[in-house]
Structure formats: C-alpha cells, structure tokens
Amino acid sequence: MAKKAVVLFNLGGPDGPAAVEPFLFNLFYDPAIIRLPTPLRWLVAKLISRRRAPVAQEIYAFLGGSSPILPQTEAQAEALENKLNEGGTDSYKTFICMRYWHPFAADVAQEVKNWAPDDVILLPLYPQFSSTTSASSIKEWQEAAKKIGLDTPTAGLCCYPTMAGLISAYADLIAPKLAEVSGKPARLLFSAHGLPQKIVDQGDPYQWQVERTAEKVVEKMGLENLDWKVCYQSRVGPMKWLEPSTETEIHRAGEDGISLVIVPIAFVSEHSETLVELDIEYAKLAKEVGVDEYHRVNTVGVHADFIAGLAAMVEKLSDPSIRSESGMRICPSGYKDCLMLAS
Numbered sequence: 001m002a003k004k005a006v007v008l009f010n011l012g013g014p015d016g017p018a019a020v021e022p023f024l025f026n027l028f029y030d031p032a033i034i035r036l037p038t039p040l041r042w043l044v045a046k047l048i049s050r051r052r053a054p055v056a057q058e059i060y061a062f063l064g065g066s067s068p069i070l071p072q073t074e075a076q077a078e079a080l081e082n083k084l085n086e087g088g089t090d091s092y093k094t095f096i097c098m099r100y101w102h103p104f105a106a107d108v109a110q111e112v113k114n115w116a117p118d119d120v121i122l123l124p125l126y127p128q129f130s131s132t133t134s135a136s137s138i139k140e141w142q143e144a145a146k147k148i149g150l151d152t153p154t155a156g157l158c159c160y161p162t163m164a165g166l167i168s169a170y171a172d173l174i175a176p177k178l179a180e181v182s183g184k185p186a187r188l189l190f191s192a193h194g195l196p197q198k199i200v201d202q203g204d205p206y207q208w209q210v211e212r213t214a215e216k217v218v219e220k221m222g223l224e225n226l227d228w229k230v231c232y233q234s235r236v237g238p239m240k241w242l243e244p245s246t247e248t249e250i251h252r253a254g255e256d257g258i259s260l261v262i263v264p265i266a267f268v269s270e271h272s273e274t275l276v277e278l279d280i281e282y283a284k285l286a287k288e289v290g291v292d293e294y295h296r297v298n299t300v301g302v303h304a305d306f307i308a309g310l311a312a313m314v315e316k317l318s319d320p321s322i323r324s325e326s327g328m329r330i331c332p333s334g335y336k337d338c339l340m341l342a343s
C-alpha cells in the first residue's frame with residue numbers, strides 16, 4: 001500500500017488581532033504580489049501593511065478577530081482524506097499549507113517528510129490559476145522542500161476551472177438561491193477576487209479561467225434567458241484592477257431595479273472576502289442603491305461533488321504517465337494557457 005501525501009494550498013488568514021499586520025506584511029512581501037527587488041519590496045511591504053492593518057483589523061473584527069479560513073480548509077482536508085481512503089488500495093493523508101499565515105510551507109514540508117510518503121501531490125485550493133496564488137504557493141513549497149531535502153516524487157495540479165464536480169456543486173448551490181428570489185427578476189453576479197490589470201496583461205490566465213468557470217456553471221444550470229455577469233471584488237491600492245468591479249455591478253443592478261444573486265466564483269471556502277465583504281459591505285451597498293433583493297450563494301466548501309471531483313483529480317495524478325517531466329504543470333482540464341511552472 002503506497003503512502004500518498006496530498007498538500008492543500010490556500011492563502012491563510014490571521015488567527016487573532018495581533019496577527020493581522022504580520023499576515024499583511026507576508027502578503028505584500030511576496031514578489032508575486034509586489035513585483036519589486038528585495039530591499040525596496042521589504043520597505044514597501046512594511047509601509048503598506050502598517051497602513052492597511054487598521055482597515056483589515058476592522059474587517060476581521062466582524063469575524064471575532066480572526067479568519068475562519070484554516071478551520072474551513074481543515075474540514076475540506078478531512079472530507080478529501082476520507083473520500084480518497086474510501087475502499088482504495090493506497091493510503092492518503094492530507095496536509096494544509098498556507099501562504100501568508102500558519103501553517104507555513106517550512107513546517108508542513110517537515111511534517112510531510114516525517115510521514116515518509118512514497119508520493120506527494122500538490123493541490124492548490126484555487127480552481128483558477130494565478131501567478132499570485134497557485135504559482136506563489138507552489139514556488140514557496142518547492143523552496144521549503146528543497147531546503148529540508150524532501151525529494152519524494154511530487155506531482156502538482158495547476159488549476160481546474162471547469163472541473164465537473166466544481167461546476168455541479170455551484171449549480172446545486174445556486175438553484176435554491178435563485179428560487180428564493182420572490183420579487184423583481186434576478187441577475188446572477190459571479191464575483192471573483194480581483195487582480196491588478198497589469199498582472200493579467202503580463203499573461204496571467206486568471207481572468208480567462210474565471211470566465212470559463214462562470215460560462216460552464218451557466219451552461220450547467222440550463223436556464224433560458226438567464227441574466228448573468230462576471231465581476232471582480234476586493235480591490236486594494238490605487239492601481240487599475242480587473243473590471244467591472246462588483247460595486248459597479250451592484251450599482252447597475254440598483255439602476256435596473258432588479259434583484260441580485262451573488263456567487264463567489266474564485267473562493268472555495270468562507271473567509272473575510274465572503275463573510276464580510278459580500279455579506280455585510282456589499283449587502284449594505286445593494287440596499288442603499290435600490291437593489292430589490294440580495295442573496296449570496298455559499299462557497300463550495302465540503303460539497304460532496306466538489307470533494308469527489310478533487311479526489312478524482314488526485315487519483316488521476318497518481319498515474320505517472322500523465323505527469324510532465326518535472327512532475328508538475330499538469331492541466332487535466334486542458335488549459336493550454338496555464339503558465340504554471342512553465343519555465
């Protein structure tokens with residue numbers, strides 16, 4: 001029975017008020033986020049994290065001072081481990097690795113090494129690939145693994161924007177929310193975390209993949225004349241970010257005098273961007289600008305279709321014939337645009 005370690009990657013979040021500023025520093029010190037050389041990047045990260053901390057602390061205060069992203073990811077890791085070990089011949093163990101707060105790659109790589117697996121599978125919990133998320137996490141992992149001499153054969157998954165289990169989980173979660181709309185007609189807003197336009201212009205496939213996810217969900221819903229739109233939330237800083245923004249779309253819905261059903265299309269668990277930004281800030285804005293009804297669809301979380309889809313991809317990755325030479329850059333959904341570890 002082969003031992004297989006599955007490492008789930010996500011962003012991470014502060015585990016208390018004192019962690020907010022150092023968490024933000026780690027985020028802005030990431031060269032995938034702030035693309036400056038080292039001493040300057042350190043200084044910029046210090047300045048931005050100090051300035052942003054009070055705003056972020058207010059956001060996390062709504063959640064009791066900390067992010068639920070780790071417990072949410074733990075639930076997903078447990079569900080995936082159970083699914084993978086269901087009657088199979090391999091023994092799977094899931095690990096969680098966060099990019100900007102604990103558990104960090106250095107500690108998790110050591111834990112994986114101590115478990116002594118025959119195979120390691122890297123699974124970013126980002127359906128759509130971005131240089132700022134999946135690639136940044138995998139790079140950090142590879143550096144940590146190298147440092148401690150973890151040289152177990154490793155396969156990684158770049159992205160899965162149209163994975164069947166993801167799409168059917170969304171369709172299943174959206175349908176009852178659409179049915180809840182009782183007043184004016186509804187528009188479905190697929191809201192993804194934004195990205196500076198410059199990063200997309202440099203070749204990041206995130207926006208393209210987000211659009212593919214939304215299209216597939218709409219196709220799966222099979223509703224005639226469904227009114228829908230992709231938009232981007234959570235802008236930070238003065239740069240131009242992807243458009244239209246979610247705020248702009250909420251204003252437009254108010255002008256059109258319709259209802260909104262909002263779907264977080266790039267997050268697979270609940271955290272500040274869903275529980276505060278979507279549920280509190282945007283819900284308030286929707287009311288102010290005259291949106292008739294505002295409903296928010298839950299993230300896919302531990303939805304059985306999503307977990308089964310992840311498990312199927314992990315099992316597929318166990319087949320060495322579908323791995324590239326480096327073990328990475330696997331794109332089961334056929335996205336040639338995926339740039340992960342192409343270099």
Ligand SMILES: C=CC1=C(C)c2cc3[nH]c(cc4nc(cc5[nH]c(cc1n2)c(C)c5CCC(=O)O)C(CCC(=O)O)=C4C)c(C)c3C=C
Nearest residue numbers: 011012013033056067069130132193195236266271272273
């Ligand atoms: C698809 C996922 C994400 C992308 C792409 C992404 C890019 C990105 N984010 C920032 C800045 C911030 N993001 C923050 C929180 C946050 N971001 C994501 C996901 C993506 N980010 C998640 C899941 C979370 C929530 C974490 C949690 O609550 O646990 C924050 C902190 C919150 C705040 O201050 O508003 C910042 C800052 C940039 C600059 C960026 C791309 C360049």
Ligand SMILES: [Fe+2]
Nearest residue numbers: 011193194234
């Ligand atoms: Fe973010």
Ligand SMILES: [Fe+2]
Nearest residue numbers: 158159331338
């Ligand atoms: Fe890919």
